[in-house]
Amino acid sequence: MYKLYREKRQKKSLVKHAKDSRWLHFVRHHPFGVPVATVLFLLILSGILTALFLHSDNHDRVAARIVIVSYDHHVQTVPSNERTVGDLLKKMKITLNTGDVVEPAQTTHINQDDFRINIYRAVPVEVVDGTTVNHAFSAATTSRSIAVQAGASLYPEDTLSAALPEDILRDYSIGETVTIDRSVPVALNLYGAAVPTRTHAKTVKDLLAEKHIKLSKIDTYRPALDTPITPDMSVAIIRNGIRTITEQHDIAMPVQTIKDPTLAYGTTAVRQTGSPGREITTYKINVEGGVEVSREVIQSVVTVPPVMQIVVQGINLGGIKGDMALAGIGPGDYNYVDYIVSRESGWCPTKWQGEYGTCPAYHGAPTSPYIGYGLCQATPGYKMATAGDDWATNPVTQLRWCNGYAVGRYGSWGAAYNHWVNYHNW
Numbered sequence: 001m002y003k004l005y006r007e008k009r010q011k012k013s014l015v016k017h018a019k020d021s022r023w024l025h026f027v028r029h030h031p032f033g034v035p036v037a038t039v040l041f042l043l044i045l046s047g048i049l050t051a052l053f054l055h056s057d058n059h060d061r062v063a064a065r066i067v068i069v070s071y072d073h074h075v076q077t078v079p080s081n082e083r084t085v086g087d088l089l090k091k092m093k094i095t096l097n098t099g100d101v102v103e104p105a106q107t108t109h110i111n112q113d114d115f116r117i118n119i120y121r122a123v124p125v126e127v128v129d130g131t132t133v134n135h136a137f138s139a140a141t142t143s144r145s146i147a148v149q150a151g152a153s154l155y156p157e158d159t160l161s162a163a164l165p166e167d168i169l170r171d172y173s174i175g176e177t178v179t180i181d182r183s184v185p186v187a188l189n190l191y192g193a194a195v196p197t198r199t200h201a202k203t204v205k206d207l208l209a210e211k212h213i214k215l216s217k218i219d220t221y222r223p224a225l226d227t228p229i230t231p232d233m234s235v236a237i238i239r240n241g242i243r244t245i246t247e248q249h250d251i252a253m254p255v256q257t258i259k260d261p262t263l264a265y266g267t268t269a270v271r272q273t274g275s276p277g278r279e280i281t282t283y284k285i286n287v288e289g290g291v292e293v294s295r296e297v298i299q300s301v302v303t304v305p306p307v308m309q310i311v312v313q314g315i316n317l318g319g320i321k322g323d324m325a326l327a328g329i330g331p332g333d334y335n336y337v338d339y340i341v342s343r344e345s346g347w348c349p350t351k352w353q354g355e356y357g358t359c360p361a362y363h364g365a366p367t368s369p370y371i372g373y374g375l376c377q378a379t380p381g382y383k384m385a386t387a388g389d390d391w392a393t394n395p396v397t398q399l400r401w402c403n404g405y406a407v408g409r410y411g412s413w414g415a416a417y418n419h420w421v422n423y424h425n426w
Helices: 002-029 033-061 085-091 143-149 204-210 320-326 331-344 381-387 395-410 413-423
Strands: 065-071 074-080 101-103 115-120 123-129 132-138 159-163 177-181 184-190 193-199 220-222 233-238 243-251 255-264 268-272 277-288 291-304 309-316
Touching: 065 085, 074 085, 085 101, 085 115, 123 143, 132 143, 143 159, 143 177, 143 268, 184 291, 193 204, 193 243, 193 277, 193 291, 204 233, 243 291, 255 268, 320 331, 320 395, 331 395, 331 413, 381 395, 395 413
Parallel strands: 065 115, 123 177, 184 233, 255 309
Antiparallel strands: 065 074, 101 115, 115 255, 123 132, 159 177, 184 193, 220 233, 243 277, 268 309, 277 291
8 A cells, every 4th residue: 555655656756857857948948938938928917907907097087078967956067977868867866757858868978078968857747638637747848748758649630739727736737738639530532542541620521621632523522521520431532534543752750940058069859759741642644555654643632741850959069069169160160060070089189090989088199190180080180280289189279270171171161061971081
């Protein structure tokens, strides 16, 4: 037993001796191998630790923005590294209740100083839909938006009216009372083509007038013009002896833009969601030898009216975008400048070409003539020195140079914008 144990120890000793011999042989024949390997290892380790440190440091301090939050009758100004409106509200522990409205939306990126967030608190509202009365909470500013926020499904033809409550205690509401006047579905048949629509008309005659349908002397119709409209009834317009074709066209969604000085320039919010409409056009087809030779419009009917989209647009020029005025850029060019600079650098005066994500703190400007830098990604960045010695860090100086570049090369910011849209560079 002892002999077996001794043999195992001798074997381990021989293996260790062989390893030591190989190591000594390597050191003897490669005297600089060990220090070189050690230095390389330390350099790699140092690089990893530096990268981790910079990433952590940048995450904490890069792109700190000054944000102005208005809520609950007071205004709070805070520095923030959060990426979106929702992230900041969560960090500030601001609770949003049912029906509250945040402008701009919680998904909006915080991309400039003096970024402004408005929180509108919901109040009790009443929505009357026929014999159904719903009580809800809403901070919406249009009747349609209030009804949708309260859970109502609306058709574009439905009309809404709003009024303040006459008796707050009786109506359980301190907000508006919104009344929905529902449209009625009608199965309209126009020269053989089914055109389902909805209406507020009281009679068939009123329906034809509402839809701008003009009857010719050779048209027939059913039922009679004085027939009352009832849900899902059929109304047909007939013209015998002709060949017709029907085509459907979209009607563009109308957009109303409201300027809001309480929101930062370049930010938007939707206060009422709109939708496109539909139009049906019926043509009389003239045929010779079995081939269509011409067509003429018989009727055009709007089967679904478009719904207005209401958008609020921030015009407050605080923060870095306010530097446009200081740089001598006219208000008529603000949208063009915002479009180009947003895509070139995301309004970051310290960003190198090829850097993505948040705006880094100043870390020098590239000396290479092939790397862009700054708000407009001037290439090379140092040519902005013609606008001022502080070109590397001052956004006003950079915008002053950008203004001269846009006008000098393209003739105007509008022309520079058109070039960017077509070629994605400038």
